Amino acid sequence: DAKTTQPNSMESNEEEPVHLPCNHSTISGTDYIHWYRQLPSQGPEYVIHGLTSNVNNRMASLAIAEDRKSSTLILHRATLRDAAVYYCILKAGTGANSKLTFGKGITLSVRP
């Protein structure tokens, strides 16, 4: 499985934008880029995913580099509730057996 590389941690201030980076230099042409987050003592929560184009939803934006070797999850205005571990994951194509393989993720802290 293609791997992703994320910083261990990041700090941000409340109500400011947050850019969470992810490197995936060995991504294949059919891999989708998924982001999940896990709040303390909760299960992971789907945030967003994309293939080539930038994506927006109510939670966040996903910016994908033109060569697809990196991506950035953007939280437009961080809140205290956004403090969590964020996982960047490559999910193989549209096959029935494509699985999510979790790394250690990046721990986001939000300062009031």
Add this chain to the structure above:
Amino acid sequence: NAGVTQTPKFQVLKTGQSMTLQCAQDMNHEYMSWYRQDPGMGLRLIHYSVGAGITDQGEVPNGYNVSRSTTEDFPLRLLSAAPSQTSVYFCASSYRGKGRNYGYTFGSGTRLTVV
């Protein structure tokens, strides 16, 4: 509310006991899976299923059994509990694909302690 329901939320077992962790989803998702999460680590895949009657092993299957008799349910059985199986267990489900890529929905977890 639609989602993935896991029971029980907490369980303490003695070494050698067996038990079943329950997982049910009401979203008609074909794909279901079980993960375990140990302190300070990411999630590791135990078993998964792409539809009723079909299961397969993930990264850490030893000591666990699964079956998928219905689309809705995907129970995880611990055959003979060991302290190394102390962990938080998460069940997840998703649509299967068919030309699209889908996100997963996770349950809230079962915290298992084996003494």
